[in-house]
Each structure stands twice: as structure tokens, then as C-alpha cells.
Amino acid sequence: MAKINVIMLIAILSVYVISVSVSGRDRVVPIHPYLSGEEKPISNIYDTTNYGIFQLENGLAATPQMGWNSWNFFACDINEKVIKETADALISTGLAKLGYKYVNIDDCWSDLLRDSKGQLAPDSKTFPSGIKALADYVHSKGLKLGIYSDAGAFTCQVRPGSLFHEPDDAKLFASWGVDYLKYDNCFNLGIEPQKRYPPMRDALNATGRTIFYSLCEWGVDDPALWAGKVGNSWRTTDDIKDTWASMTTIADLNDKWASYAGPGGWNDPDMLEVGNGGMTYQEYRSHFSIWALVKAPLLIGCDVRNMTAETFEIISNEEVISVNQDPLGVQGRKVHEYGLNGCSQIWAGPLSGQRLAVVLWNRCSETTIITAKWASLGLESSTSVSIKDLWKHEYVSLNTVASFSARVDAHACEMYIFTPSTVTRSAS
Numbered sequence: 001m002a003k004i005n006v007i008m009l010i011a012i013l014s015v016y017v018i019s020v021s022v023s024g025r026d027r028v029v030p031i032h033p034y035l036s037g038e039e040k041p042i043s044n045i046y047d048t049t050n051y052g053i054f055q056l057e058n059g060l061a062a063t064p065q066m067g068w069n070s071w072n073f074f075a076c077d078i079n080e081k082v083i084k085e086t087a088d089a090l091i092s093t094g095l096a097k098l099g100y101k102y103v104n105i106d107d108c109w110s111d112l113l114r115d116s117k118g119q120l121a122p123d124s125k126t127f128p129s130g131i132k133a134l135a136d137y138v139h140s141k142g143l144k145l146g147i148y149s150d151a152g153a154f155t156c157q158v159r160p161g162s163l164f165h166e167p168d169d170a171k172l173f174a175s176w177g178v179d180y181l182k183y184d185n186c187f188n189l190g191i192e193p194q195k196r197y198p199p200m201r202d203a204l205n206a207t208g209r210t211i212f213y214s215l216c217e218w219g220v221d222d223p224a225l226w227a228g229k230v231g232n233s234w235r236t237t238d239d240i241k242d243t244w245a246s247m248t249t250i251a252d253l254n255d256k257w258a259s260y261a262g263p264g265g266w267n268d269p270d271m272l273e274v275g276n277g278g279m280t281y282q283e284y285r286s287h288f289s290i291w292a293l294v295k296a297p298l299l300i301g302c303d304v305r306n307m308t309a310e311t312f313e314i315i316s317n318e319e320v321i322s323v324n325q326d327p328l329g330v331q332g333r334k335v336h337e338y339g340l341n342g343c344s345q346i347w348a349g350p351l352s353g354q355r356l357a358v359v360l361w362n363r364c365s366e367t368t369i370i371t372a373k374w375a376s377l378g379l380e381s382s383t384s385v386s387i388k389d390l391w392k393h394e395y396v397s398l399n400t401v402a403s404f405s406a407r408v409d410a411h412a413c414e415m416y417i418f419t420p421s422t423v424t425r426s427a428s
Contacts (some may be wrong), residue, residue, distance in 0.1 A: 012110075013220070014088040028075055046407045056264055057145040059207065060212050061232035063325040064266045067102025067146070070183070071082060072242070073302030074159055074270050076108035079126040082135050087138050089304040093312065096143060098321055100300060102180050102212070103138050104146030112158045120149075120160060120169055135177035146180030147173060150195040152187035161187060163196060171202035173211065180212040185220070193217050196228050214297075215270065224257035228265040233297055240270035242278030244411060247287050248363060254294060261295055267331060268297050275302030275311035282412035285391070286361060287312050289415045292324035295333035295361050320415060328352040332359075334377040340364065346372045356418040362408040371405040371416075376417070384421040 017239075020195040070078045087103050090096040108123070109131070114336045115121045122131050134143040149169060150161035162169040162183070176189065197215055204211045218238050227234035228308020236257050237250045254269035261267045267268060272291060274284045282312055291298060300315055308419055343363035351357055357378060360370040374381050387397040387404060391414065396402070399421070406414045 009315040010049050026213040048180075056201070056213070056229055056232055058213075058232070058264075059210060061265060062263045062386065063327065063329065064295050065102055065180070065212060065214070065233065065299065066325075067104055067180075067298075068100060068145070068300040068304060069104040069106055069146070069171065071106035071141040072240075072273055073276055073303050074106075078104075078108060078422040079106065080129055083134055084137055085305050086143050087143050088301075090143060091141050093316075095300075095304065095316060096141070098316060098318060099325060100298070100315075101142075102144050102146050102299070104148070104180055104182060104299065106148045107157045107159065107184070109148065110155075114160050115308075118165075119172055120162075122164075130176075131178070131252070135179075139177060143178065144179035146182060147178045147213075148182045148184065149200075150184040150186055151193070151200065151217075152185065153189060154187040156184055156186035158187075162200060163189070163191075165208070166199040166203040170200065170207050170211075174204075174207035174209040178216065180208075180209060182214045182216055185218055193221050193223065193358070194226055197227070199231050215356045218266075219253070222257075222259035224267060228260060233266040235268045235270060237269050241271060242273040242276045244279055244283050245408065247279070247283070251294070252291050252334075255333050258294070258331040261331040263327075263329040266286050266295055266297060269294070270352055271297070271299040271301040272315070274314050275300075275307055280411065281310050281314075282409055284311070285314055286411060288317070289320060289359050289390075289413050290347060290361065292320045293347055293357055293415070294332045295324060295329065297347075298324055300347060305314050317390065318395065319417075320331065321386075323349075323351065323357045323390070323415075323417070326357075327352045332357055336372070337406070341370070344368055344369065344370045346376055348372075348377055351417065354420060354422075358404075358416045358418055360416075361408050361411050361413040362410060365410050367407060367409050369405050371403050371407050373403045374401075379418075379420070386420045386421070387416045388412065388419075390417065 006340040013126040080398050083103060083105060090100055096248050109127060111121045111123050141343060152161040152163050154161045188196060196292055201213055204213055213231040215227050215234040217235055219236040223234035224236060235255045238251050240246055250269045254267055257267050274288055302311060328351055332347055334345055335348045336346040338344050345361040345363060347361060350356050358372060364367055374383060381402045386395060388395050406413055
């Protein structure tokens with residue numbers, strides 16, 4: 001989140017004005033997914049040069065985090081009632097059982113100033129019971145509570161930041177029973193992130209409480225190159241918006257860093273916009289499918305208390321979620337594109353059990369036939385593959401060789417699991 005409340009800024013901040021601009025274009029690097037007899041990535045087939053060597057060892061993030069975050073829908077219009085009702089909804093809808101366990105409060109939870117002891121304090125109007133009581137409530141549901149701060153002088157909405165207050169703030173979060181910290185990048189005083197983010201890691205570890213550490217550095221200084229030893233996930237891009245253009249751009253930017261993700265630390269292309277109204281059903285289904293394939297955090301960004309049936313259908317697809325949560329933990333990526341402006345795309349990634357997750361994604365504005373050739377998937381052309389459609393929940397082929405084609409609607413995708421004939425497939 002990189003928005004700044006100008007009115008509050010003028011009132012509170014007279015010393016520092018930091019502006020950040022993120023730009024750039026990703027390039028597609030042909031990478032073949034792993035498919036071999038070993039249960040680990042093979043670097044000469046799939047680019048896993050950096051796999052498994054950078055990850056933070058705090059016992060968390062064996063798979064990408066799943067949960068809910070308040071910002072995309074509520075922004076600053078949050079209070080303890082919303083958080084409690086969201087926790088209730090995750091339970092009543094069954095989403096919690098699918099793995100959505102983190103209930104994360106974003107910016108605007110705190111007072112405008114630290115208290116007389118120099119401590120962060122919740123806004124007494126919106127969180128009158130305090131954060132500890134809220135954490136207790138969330139924990140009573142079997143869920144985990146997340147909170148937000150900033151590696152700067154102020155948060156993006158000009159509440160007190162945690163820069164130079166890391167030990168005290170980490171102890172406070174731990175005393176409240178916080179399970180997750182999203183750590184933003186606003187008002188950073190021009191200090192490089194490699195110096196600002198590790199102190200909070202150390203402070204969190206020193207509390208003795210296991211707290212998921214989510215770096216929100218916006219990808220400005222290529223955190224995939226250094227954040228694996230600092231946090232459990234790191235933002236690779238600027239903020240997502242609830243538009244097709246934003247979602248597709250972010251997917252492409254995040255793709256560049258595929259080889260740096262793995263158990264313990266994940267690339268984060270930002271939270272889900274599914275259900276917020278800015279995209280079509282097919283576009284949201286593409287959004288969720290790609291985020292699952294690339295092992296992105298699955299953090300719901302809509303109002304789960306008032307979801308449509310279509311929204312629930314998308315975010316509750318167990319087979320798609322299982323791709324995201326696969327224990328092998330290799331990020332899928334774009335392996336081939338062709339056609340006008342490269343809008344017929346094949347994205348793929350290896351799964352445990354020598355399987356492949358494959359997405360045929362139509363970025364064009366008209367329906368088209370997309371063909372995935374075995375060569376682009378790292379398969380021998382003679383390999384026989386069974387193919388299961390993860391949105392129709394049925395096998396569409398039990399013996400396909402050389403290539404596979406499907407009709408894909410405009411801005412839609414189709415998602416499959418490919419299982420070679422030498423592997424015993426599930427009967428389901």
C-alpha cells in the first residue's frame with residue numbers, strides 16, 4: 001500500500017516528504033518446468049538456481065500464506081466489529097477450513113500519535129477494546145491475527161511508523177498475540193531497505209513469538225534478491241488495482257523472480273482483488289488461477305461477509321488452492337506465448353508427484369484456441385499425459401501426447417493438472 005493521505009500529511013508531517021516511483025517492463029525468459037523422477041527441482045530443466053538457499057528459517061511459510069486483508073475493500077474504514085465479523089465469516093463460509101487462516105488488519109488501526117510512553121496505541125474510536133482483546137477473539141475461532149506497520153517514520157496513511165522503534169513495537173505486537181506483520185515502505189527517509197527491514201526481523205525473533213514477517217517494499221529495490229533471509233514474503237510489485245490492466249501487468253512483473261521463491265519465503269504480487277467489482281468473472285478466475293500457480297500469497301481482499309456466489313466459487317476452489325499449497329513449492333511461470341501481442345499464453349509449474357500445473361491464459365479480447373506443446377512444458381513429445389480440468393473438476397483426457405489444445409474465452413483461462421502415464425493418477 002503506497003497511498004498517502006495528504007490532509008493528514010500536512011497536519012502531522014513537516015520534515016519528510018518521500019515519493020517513490022516504480023516503473024519497468026518485465027521480459028519473458030523461456031523456462032522449462034521440472035518433470036523428472038526426483039522429488040526436488042532439477043536446475044538444468046527448471047530455473048531453480050536460487051531455490052531453497054535464501055529462505056528465512058523461522059518455521060513459517062512452508063507454503064504461501066492464506067487469509068484475508070482489510071485494505072483492498074475497506075482501506076481506512078475499519079474497526080474491530082469488521083474484523084470480528086470477518087473472522088466469523090471465514091468460519092461460517094468454510095473458507096477457514098480451506099486454509100484462509102490469517103485475519104490481517106492493514107493501515108489505519110493505530111492512533112495518530114504514540115502514547116505518553118512512546119508506544120503504539122490503537123485508535124480508541126475504532127478499536128476501543130484494544131488489539132489484544134481482538135487477537136483473543138480471532139484466536140478463539142482457530143484463526144490468526146495480523147497487523148500492519150511501516151519501515152519508515154510514518155505509515156502510508158501517516159500513523160506512526162516503526163523505524164527506529166523496532167524492539168519496542170515487536171514486543172508490543174507479541175504481547176498482544178499478533179501472528180503476522182505486514183511491514184510497509186512509506187516515509188522511509190531515503191534509507192535503503194536492506195538496512196530498514198532486517199531490524200524488525202531481529203526484533204520479532206527476539207520476542208520468542210512466531211510471527212509471520214511480510215515485507216511490503218513494492219519491489220523497488222528488487223527484494224527477491226535479498227529478502228529471502230529477511231522475511232517470509234516480499235512484495236515484488238507496486239500496489240495492485242482492481243482492473244484487468246493492473247492484474248496482468250503485475251503478473252508479468254512478478255514472473256521475473258520465479259526462481260527466488262520457495263518454502264520459507266515467497267514472491268508477493270499483492271493481495272487478491274477477486275470480488276471487488278472491477279473485473280469480470282472470467283478475469284477474476286484468471287487472477288485467482290495465476291496467483292495460485294505462481295505460489296503467491298492468497299490473501300482475500302473483498303468483504304467476505306457479503307460475497308456473491310461467483311466470488312465464493314472462485315476463492316473456494318480446493319483443487320486450485322492445492323496447486324498453490326503444493327509442498328514442492330516451486331513457483332510456476334510463463335513458459336510460452338504466441339499470437340497477437342503474445343496474448344495466447346501458457347503458464348506452468350511443477351507439482352509434487354511428478355505432476356504439472358498448466359494454465360492456458362487468453363490475454364486477447366476475443367475467444368481463441370490455445371495449444372500447449374510438450375516441448376514448452378519440458379516433456380518428451382511421446383509422453384502420454386492424463387489431464388484434469390481444475391475448474392470443471394473432471395478429467396478431459398486420459399491419454400494425450402505431443403500437445404493439448406483448448407478453447408479459451410476472452411480474458412479467461414483454463415487450468416489443468418497434467419499427470420504422465422508413468423505416475424499413478426488420483427481417482428478423484
